[in-house]
Amino acid sequence: MPRLFLFDIDSTLLHTSAGALALGRAFKAVFGLDDALAGEGFHGRTDRLIIKDALQRHGLLTARYEELLPRLKVAYLLLLRQTLREDVQARVLPGVEALLAALRAAPDTHLGLATGNFRDAAFMKLQHLGLADYFVEGGFADDAEGRPGIVRAAIVRLEERLGASLPREAIYMVGDTLADVEAARACGVVAVAVATGPHTLEALRAAGAAHAFATLSDALHVV
Numbered sequence: 001m002p003r004l005f006l007f008d009i010d011s012t013l014l015h016t017s018a019g020a021l022a023l024g025r026a027f028k029a030v031f032g033l034d035d036a037l038a039g040e041g042f043h044g045r046t047d048r049l050i051i052k053d054a055l056q057r058h059g060l061l062t063a064r065y066e067e068l069l070p071r072l073k074v075a076y077l078l079l080l081r082q083t084l085r086e087d088v089q090a091r092v093l094p095g096v097e098a099l100l101a102a103l104r105a106a107p108d109t110h111l112g113l114a115t116g117n118f119r120d121a122a123f124m125k126l127q128h129l130g131l132a133d134y135f136v137e138g139g140f141a142d143d144a145e146g147r148p149g150i151v152r153a154a155i156v157r158l159e160e161r162l163g164a165s166l167p168r169e170a171i172y173m174v175g176d177t178l179a180d181v182e183a184a185r186a187c188g189v190v191a192v193a194v195a196t197g198p199h200t201l202e203a204l205r206a207a208g209a210a211h212a213f214a215t216l217s218d219a220l221h222v223v
């Protein structure tokens with residue numbers, strides 16, 4: 001039976017602080033706001049929700065939001081390229097490359113993304129750390145504000161590419177936050193959690209992860 005593995009990016013495949021830094025700089029560039037994102041939690045949230053909440057907190061969530069979002073996004077993407085180069089601590093997480101290589105080599109196994117990043121930002125981060133070649137398609141912050149919508153968009157696109165619809169138990173959503181686990185469950189797919197983000201193994205299991213690993217090195221043995 002064909003299998004599809006959907007991956008979250010931040011704190012699942014890689015660590016970088018470049019995204020938060022670039023988004024903060026984009027708020028400064030577009031709105032002249034300093035520290036617009038101070039106190040904003042990034043983990044498990046989508047770029048669109050982070051932006052919307054920050055605009056709301058600064059009283060800028062007006063009818064112009066839909067017009068401002070593309071401007072902010074363009075500024076963010078330009079700045080992200082630069083902040084990624086500055087982030088000397090950006091790194092691929094343990095076991096990720098071995099796992100992706102093993103999955104790519106496995107018969108009838110397909111890879112995709114389901115991430116709160118905008119599509120261009122997702123590929124920029126992956127490219128920066130040499131992981132972009134593993135992925136061609138997925139669901140992104142461009143598709144929906146919330147994660148379940150992003151996972152759904154990923155499934156639709158990947159099934160279209162495969163030319164087949166997959167049973168939900170053959171689709172695995174791999175992520176590091178409770179939001180990833182909840183989105184997987186909302187979409188009826190298998191939730192695979194990795195504790196390289198803000199949550200413990202216990203918390204991820206309690207949220208309903210079918211499989212939970214300390215790092216993706218541990219997942220390799222199972223796959």
Ligand SMILES: [Mg+2]
Nearest residue numbers: 008010011176
């Ligand atoms: Mg994440």
